[in-house]
Amino acid sequence: MKLISLLGAITAIGRMACCLGQEYTSSQVFLNRDFDGDGAYDWRADIIVFKDTGPLGSDIYQVRNQLRVSQSARVLRASNTRIEFQVGDPISTNRPTYIVEEFGERDLWLLEYYWGIEMEPLVTQGEFRSSAAVILGTKYTDPDTQDVTLGWFKFSRPSVTPGTAFTLESWAYNPIPNEPIRAGFPPDLPAPQFAFSGENSENLDVSWPAKASMLRLETTDSLTPPVQWKPVDTGGATAITLPAGEAQGAFFRLVAPEL
Numbered sequence: 043m044k045l046i047s048l049l050g051a052i053t054a055i056g057r058m059a060c061c062l063g064q065e066y067t068s069s070q071v072f073l074n075r076d077f078d079g080d081g082a083y084d085w086r087a088d089i090i091v092f093k094d095t096g097p098l099g100s101d102i103y104q105v106r107n108q109l110r111v112s113q114s115a116r117v118l119r120a121s122n123t124r125i126e127f128q129v130g131d132p133i134s135t136n137r138p139t140y141i142v143e144e145f146g147e148r149d150l151w152l153l154e155y156y157w158g159i160e161m162e163p164l165v166t167q168g169e170f171r172s173s174a175a176v177i178l179g180t181k182y183t184d185p186d187t188q189d190v191t192l193g194w195f196k197f198s199r200p201s202v203t204p205g206t207a208f209t210l211e212s213w214a215y216n217p218i219p220n221e222p223i224r225a226g227f228p229p230d231l232p233a234p235q236f237a238f239s240g241e242n243s244e245n246l247d248v249s250w251p252a253k254a255s256m257l258r259l260e261t262t263d264s265l266t267p268p269v270q271w272k273p274v275d276t277g278g279a280t281a282i283t284l285p286a287g288e289a290q291g292a293f294f295r296l297v298a299p300e301l
């Protein structure tokens with residue numbers, strides 16, 4: 043094994059280099075998104091660490107930086123030659139997909155390296171070994187309805203020095219199925235629509251598109267910080283009629299459900 047044969051030769055410099063980068067010694071889950079509620083991830087960003095013992099008796103760690111998706115999900119390509127998205131690129135339903143299947147799982151390995159006290163970090167493989175930041179598109183297809191949910195993950199690291207892992211800097215998804223999202227941006231959610239009704243315009247009708255039925259309506263009396271948004275119970279409907287007098291001067295917004 044190449045790794046083992048290197049150990050003796052680099053012991054001296056390895057002691058100096060051991061403290062560069064981020065030395066993961068335990069696994070870490072950055073994000074785990076289960077769309078269908080079956081208890082298994084559909085999008086998952088994590089670092090998996092495998093611990094082994096080197097020939098000199100010290101610990102060696104295999105660190106795998108990855109984005110994993112379920113059988114119902116895919117990682118998206120920005121083009122046929124480029125996986126990562128530029129900030130602002132639209133992530134839409136017709137993007138080609140990118141997938142790596144390893145041991146029956148769909149894992150995109152961003153980076154994989156070894157490190158130990160007696161060795162320099164050794165990068166073995168990964169799609170983004172020379173990148174400091176990357177945005178990946180993701181999609182999830184509902185097996186029953188074929189509705190597609192789109193999102194993005196931005197991974198970054200302080201340097202491309204071997205042994206420096208990516209962490210999940212930010213991510214977002216569009217809660218409205220089959221709607222695009224721009225890489226690096228929150229989803230463009232619809233704004234509520236307002237109309238007065240009743241003989242004397244005594245009612246205020248607040249509504250939004252039925253396709254966005256998963257959004258929650260919230261209201262506040264003041265936009266002066268700290269703003270206190272309160273949920274409006276619409277009984278699951280995308281329209282509600284409120285007494286215009288009570289709603290006078292109120293502000294409304296639509297928000298995505300909690301993850």
Ligand SMILES: [Ca+2]
Pocket residue numbers: 075076077078079080081082083084112
């Ligand atoms: Ca699932």
